[in-house]
Amino acid sequence: MSDHNTKGDSKLVTQAIIRMLDEGSAGVLVTLIDLPEPEPQGLRVGSRLLARGSGTHGGSLGAANLDAAVARHALRFLAAREDAKSVKVEEFAPDLSQFHGVQLLFERIEAEPRLVIAGAGHVGASLARLATLVGYRVTLIDDRAEFLSRDLFAAPGDQGIELVVAEDWAKAVNESIASGRGVSVAIVTRGHKQDEDCLRAAISAKPFYIGMIGSKRRTNIVLEKLREEGAYEEQLKKVRAPIGLDIAAVSPEEVALAILAEIVAERRGGSGAPLSSWRRQSE
Numbered sequence: 001m002s003d004h005n006t007k008g009d010s011k012l013v014t015q016a017i018i019r020m021l022d023e024g025s026a027g028v029l030v031t032l033i034d035l036p037e038p039e040p041q042g043l044r045v046g047s048r049l050l051a052r053g054s055g056t057h058g059g060s061l062g063a064a065n066l067d068a069a070v071a072r073h074a075l076r077f078l079a080a081r082e083d084a085k086s087v088k089v090e091e092f093a094p095d096l097s098q099f100h101g102v103q104l105l106f107e108r109i110e111a112e113p114r115l116v117i118a119g120a121g122h123v124g125a126s127l128a129r130l131a132t133l134v135g136y137r138v139t140l141i142d143d144r145a146e147f148l149s150r151d152l153f154a155a156p157g158d159q160g161i162e163l164v165v166a167e168d169w170a171k172a173v174n175e176s177i178a179s180g181r182g183v184s185v186a187i188v189t190r191g192h193k194q195d196e197d198c199l200r201a202a203i204s205a206k207p208f209y210i211g212m213i214g215s216k217r218r219t220n221i222v223l224e225k226l227r228e229e230g231a232y233e234e235q236l237k238k239v240r241a242p243i244g245l246d247i248a249a250v251s252p253e254e255v256a257l258a259i260l261a262e263i264v265a266e267r268r269g270g271s272g273a274p275l276s277s278w279r280r281q282s283e
Helices: 003-023 064-080 122-134 169-177 192-205 216-228 233-237 252-268 277-282
Strands: 026-034 048-052 057-059 084-088 103-110 114-118 137-142 162-165 183-187 209-212
Touching: 003 026, 003 048, 003 057, 003 103, 026 064, 048 064, 057 064, 064 103, 114 122, 114 169, 114 192, 122 137, 122 252, 137 169, 162 169, 169 183, 169 192, 183 192, 183 252, 192 209, 192 216, 209 252, 216 233
Parallel strands: 114 137, 114 183, 137 162, 183 209
Antiparallel strands: 026 048, 026 103, 048 057, 084 103
């Protein structure tokens, strides 16, 4: 493989990554980082392959059979929700003996996570600030303009929060979710009617995560209303209601923490259980 072709492939992979991120999709960038001696023919350190969540891939590591095996393993890596991992070919493709000793770096590639918050009251505002701090791109929606004044979000860390005044809750939520890929939705409005409008819109947009605040009674009322309207049971089962993990939260900030903890756990594949639980089980 010539240097010219290597540079050309690298440029194509870079362009593919940009397109994938613009689409809001996720994928895995695989880079060849080390070769054994003697070096397998056709392989070069620095070669890259982009495996998309859809199952397609672009770029090449230098051999078609290696590319195919790597693309298959990349889907398993993506499902495991890890950020990065270095592995040797024999760990996932023992049949490709000619490539044993080849070391690859698998890196998860995805757009920054997005959080759409419906309701800019005390909990919604606290959640917006906390999520921004954690690294989410946040959209905060309310139908009360005074709750979305930039003066209320004037701190340097709050400047990235998108503030949307909703004339129509459903339309504002739907437009903010857009494609739904990688988007979490937290519904923390002030009443049943607003909850219904937002949840109806969120379900139709199919985001990654939907959660709704409220007591068991209040959330059941809203879910039952949508069920009567014909919402699929499978869709309703995915709604986290009441939203958040049980940390006995009281203040708006604590409630926001409980909500964001559940969103992060869902995105990363965490259980939400104490990390020290194994110690108590062994005693």
